[in-house]
Amino acid sequence: MAVSADPASPVQVRLFASLREATGWSEQLVELAATAKGANPAGPTPEQLWRQLGLQPATPPAGVRVAINQQFAAWDASLVAGDELAFLPPISGG
């Protein structure tokens, strides 16, 4: 569905493990900033939200991955209203 994000629509952002601990929060509803929308007509990207939220370091580290609606996604994917966005620190399972 090529629905463009309403700039005021919230996206649910989730952090895990070391990222969660570094920021002190695990989830929040984020209003998409108009500037973010402007930079990408198709909708703001995870990378833009990372910056908007002031996550550190400003350039996302190589090991951190993105999931949108619980699927791995690209840093330049387009977010739409109601999406669940997660930033995943380096995985260490098994």
Add this chain to the structure above:
Amino acid sequence: MAVSADPASPVQVRLFASLREATGWSEQLVELAATAKGANPAGPTPEQLWRQLGLQPATPPAGVRVAINQQFAAWDASLVAGDELAFLPPISGG
């Protein structure tokens, strides 16, 4: 121990699986023939015993292996008195 085989010393010969069935016997004491001894001063070899016993085919098939005293051995190893010699058809374990 570099003991040379007494030509009259028996060697215990054992056959397994398809070889046992083809010959109709599983073990026998074999007197080492004087001719076999003469051909190999260090003692007769499994290959010589294979022929002496009339096992078929006359040239041992590539898949058949030899064990002397329950250790894998070469077809041209030297047998000494009291050895246990086994001819092992192709292995299929596990």
Add this chain to the structure above:
Amino acid sequence: MLAIQLEAESFEPLQALAEWHQWLAAELGLRPAAESHFLGRVRPSGAHDALLTALELEHYPGMTETCIASLAAAAAGRHGATAVLVRHRIGLVLPGDAIVLVAVAADRRGPAQRCCQELLEALKHEAPFWKREWSQGVGRWITGNTPL
């Protein structure tokens, strides 16, 4: 045929395998010719050789289960495996306790072994789990996996 389960409490791997065997026998009507299992337990000491109090496993509820199922289905498909079992701990896991169990049933040993091995690596690198080593009251997030 996939049997995926996250375990919030200590589990007995041989019990898990026994249940899986029963289920396979009921579903398939015969027992598969080849099975390969991998069982991982928490080591007594952590990355810096300090004695571990516990290993903590954080996951992403929902995504982790889906992700394991999709990795298992992909590995089974690639290798032509008949069935896959995954049990993976979450929460606080004590040294010596089972953390992961992967079992693969197939018609031949090669596919069973390769699928089991490949799925284990996939779980380590692709399934959203995060380990924290607890030692002397201090927790330290692990950023990688032990070498293969």
Add this chain to the structure above:
Amino acid sequence: MLAIQLEAESFEPLQALAEWHQWLAAELGLRPAAESHFLGRVRPSGAHDALLTALELEHYPGMTETCIASLAAAAAGRHGATAVLVRHRIGLVLPGDAIVLVAVAADRRGPAQRCCQELLEALKHEAPFWKREWSQGVGRWITGNTPL
């Protein structure tokens, strides 16, 4: 640490693993971080697709046990494995019954998996066992192994 056993009667692989776990825990004082298992069962049909009545396993008493122990010790040494279990059936084995169980404990997953795999291949090609498939009253000696 080797635990090698030929089984003249049907055996329950998970029971064998449970006994091994108890023995390992008693001997080592801790449970190894990684275990790889392989379990092989008799297929319902033989080399020529005929339904099997049974698979017969002949061995060389004495040599077979010694040979398995030496293959297991060599594989464990090469991979730095902590412990190896081998249970192998002899005699008449029914379709679906366990014929071979190999388990390897090690400190890391790679050595456990590689040692288990390598030892299984060694058993298939180097340990004196001969299989005869029984089908409709006729026995046929198997001259090779199923492909990997």
